[in-house]
Amino acid sequence: MRIAVVGLGIAGLSICARLSLAGHQVYGFEQFEPMHERGSSHGDTRIMRLTPGEGDVYVRLAQRAAPLWRTWEGLAGRPLIEWTGGLMAGPRGSPFVLACQAASATPAALLRGDAIHALTRGAIAMPREWDVFRQEDSGVIAADATRAFLQRQASAWGAKLFYGKRIEAPIEGLTLTIEGEARSFDAVIVAAGAWARALLPEFAGKLAVKRRVVAWFETQTPKLLPVICVDDEDGLYGMPAPRGQYKIGLHATGGAVSDPDHVREPDAEDARMLSDYARAFLPQHNPEPVRMARCLYTVTPDENFLIAQSRAHERVLIFSACSGHGFKYAPIFGELAQEWLDGAPSEDLRALARLPVTRMGGEKA
Numbered sequence: 001m002r003i004a005v006v007g008l009g010i011a012g013l014s015i016c017a018r019l020s021l022a023g024h025q026v027y028g029f030e031q032f033e034p035m036h037e038r039g040s041s042h043g044d045t046r047i048m049r050l051t052p053g054e055g056d057v058y059v060r061l062a063q064r065a066a067p068l069w070r071t072w073e074g075l076a077g078r079p080l081i082e083w084t085g086g087l088m089a090g091p092r093g094s095p096f097v098l099a100c101q102a103a104s105a106t107p108a109a110l111l112r113g114d115a116i117h118a119l120t121r122g123a124i125a126m127p128r129e130w131d132v133f134r135q136e137d138s139g140v141i142a143a144d145a146t147r148a149f150l151q152r153q154a155s156a157w158g159a160k161l162f163y164g165k166r167i168e169a170p171i172e173g174l175t176l177t178i179e180g181e182a183r184s185f186d187a188v189i190v191a192a193g194a195w196a197r198a199l200l201p202e203f204a205g206k207l208a209v210k211r212r213v214v215a216w217f218e219t220q221t222p223k224l225l226p227v228i229c230v231d232d233e234d235g236l237y238g239m240p241a242p243r244g245q246y247k248i249g250l251h252a253t254g255g256a257v258s259d260p261d262h263v264r265e266p267d268a269e270d271a272r273m274l275s276d277y278a279r280a281f282l283p284q285h286n287p288e289p290v291r292m293a294r295c296l297y298t299v300t301p302d303e304n305f306l307i308a309q310s311r312a313h314e315r316v317l318i319f320s321a322c323s324g325h326g327f328k329y330a331p332i333f334g335e336l337a338q339e340w341l342d343g344a345p346s347e348d349l350r351a352l353a354r355l356p357v358t359r360m361g362g363e364k365a
């Protein structure tokens, strides 16, 4: 089958790799250059959690992804995940912290916030009265290294990847327009992140695009620290980064975006907010960021993924796995796309899909 994949972020690359391995003729189109920094997938690191607190389906997906990450590491010839452990934290009784504890196979007792300073040899501080769940099965993903590996691997398995090629919006069926030229396919998968709203307007009402900023902080006493996810108003999260730095971001704060081609760069207000968090939570780090970067979240109202077949064109699929938590499931994205193509949706795909999954021939699965 000739399959077009629109967008080569982590989702599109995973899909290209899996479908080309399965023997399809895969054509991936990306509007920008390889490894660009204008979407959702760029950056040195992402948080990995095998028992995320976002619900059962995501725990299942993370468990499915784990052996596939190991396969990718074997193919890449290098580790892609470093298992640092994690601290899931929030005010006493936080539903998020309790959900993480409940999801764990070994649900240890909660710690109090004031234990964290000693646990991390003074590197992380948390409010005394908070609940903290220590999650052993968390770590950091080498995100850019994963993207670079997938670009190579998808090509090695036969996918044709085209960079600097913007698919014209809107997509209406199986014929795509690329630089004024029409090309037809048997199926089209739109993994276009923040740009998906324009490409498939029927889903625009379900997707909002948010601007988010991350900042890196240095210390004179580098040590390998756990990742942190905090259930507070701004949704603080943090993770180790290369060169002994620690990167933090705010899951819930940063502003909305109407046009993903015009996004405000990190500014003094972002630096102030993130510095305040560094001062409070990272007592051994210099609270002035050494670097900041912006990134786009594409979110549904309930922060679930949006993987759905077009109502107008049954062989067109939107694949939006962002909402700030998608990277860890990357190896599954290609599998879910394969299930859709085969008309054989797993329980996971059924749970995620917003519309009935239809067999390629039109028969309802």
Ligand SMILES: Cc1cc2nc3c(=O)[nH]c(=O)nc-3n(C[C@H](O)[C@H](O)[C@H](O)COP(=O)(O)OP(=O)(O)OC[C@H]3O[C@@H](n4cnc5c(N)ncnc54)[C@H](O)[C@@H]3O)c2cc1C
Pocket: 006, 007, 008, 009, 010, 011, 012, 029, 030, 031, 032, 038, 039, 040, 041, 042, 045, 046, 047, 048, 165, 166, 167, 168, 169, 191, 192, 193, 194, 195, 196, 199, 212, 213, 214, 249, 294, 295, 296, 297, 319, 320, 321, 322, 323, 324, 325, 326, 327, 328, 329
């Ligand atoms: C700041 C930040 C922190 C995050 N932290 C974590 C984390 O710790 N753990 C975790 O698991 N997840 C995390 N995530 C989420 C994760 O990074 C995303 O779920 C994932 O990167 C989404 O990838 P994507 O391929 O869907 O989108 P993108 O990476 O945005 O890819 C879409 C691609 O489509 C291309 N495109 C769009 N329109 C067209 C067109 N018309 N023609 C051709 N190409 C087009 C774009 O240029 C882009 O490259 C974070 C995200 C952000 C932004």
